């Protein structure tokens with residue numbers, strides 16, 4: 001039985017589907033503030049509450065934990081820093097302590113934003129992190145605490161995640177373009193878009209291989225936010241004007257790395273394959289998204 005935390009998020013949903021497809025028994029949980037309705041089959045579990053987590057695991061013994069829970073609001077984390085560190089730092093620490101006590105593996109996800117983006121070529125797992133934002137600091141703190149509290153871990157850094165679930169860049173571009181004739185998108189932020197469906201399959205393959213450690217996973221090839229938006233809008237037949245702008249023109253509260261593409265060399269050595277490229281992944285997501293009745297211009 002695998003405990004999935006944050007199972008209602010983008011990656012959590014895909015991991016659930018992939019486990020079910022492979023006949024793996026799961027216990028999907030997520031944080032539901034009091035009064036919120038729990039979607040089908042999901043149980044409430046707050047990873048930042050150690051007592052709650054401990055009691056939960058005593059009632060529901062598991063063979064593994066996959067932690068998809070996170071605080072992902074990059075700009076909000078600059079002022080709501082305590083919550084970011086609570087969920088992205090102390091949450092993984094609590095899970096690591098319990099995984100260590102129960103002698104079970106913990107899979108956890110981190111981000112390309114732990115790097116400062118100055119390297120100029122895709123980041124390897126051994127490159128030195130240097131976070132530029134509170135969000136990135138909180139994710140790196142979570143990695144450090146896992147190292148400290150358990151041995152059997154997979155820390156898997158991901159970049160620019162999109163899939164079913166909450167909002168993501170693809171959905172935002174579709175929304176922004178719907179009632180606009182002109183759209184400005186930054187061209188000086190480059191990374192690898194990553195589709196949750198592809199990530200989930202590779203994550204379970206990595207875990208099946210049993211080689212603990214730190215990995216980078218993403219769809220292959222990289223692009224700027226502008227190139228990604230242009231590709232998305234080309235598929236939808238949008239007739240408006242897309243304008244590339246610099247991050248300096250488009251100031252956000254939190255700093256983002258300029259070039260944070262991840263190299264999958266460590267994961268590829270174990271998996272013996274790479275994920276499909278980001279264009280292929282984006283197309284598959286758009287097709288699925290429009291099948292669900294979401295209007296995409298055409």
Ligand SMILES: NC(=O)c1ccc[n+]([C@@H]2O[C@H](COP(=O)([O-])OP(=O)(O)OC[C@H]3O[C@@H](n4cnc5c(N)ncnc54)[C@H](OP(=O)(O)O)[C@@H]3O)[C@@H](O)[C@H]2O)c1
Pocket residue numbers: 005006007008009010011012030031045046047048067068069070071072087091108109110111112139157158159160161162165166
């Ligand atoms: N999204 C990206 O572009 C991106 C990029 C790089 C790395 N990552 C990493 O990839 C992983 C998966 O990301 P994702 O996009 O699937 O995230 P997501 O969609 O934001 O899902 C995270 C889930 O965790 C839940 N959660 C928040 N606080 C919790 C708590 N205290 N206890 C239990 N659950 C809690 C969230 O609930 P609420 O929705 O109610 O808050 C949400 O359902 C995360 O580790 C993330 O940091 C994401």
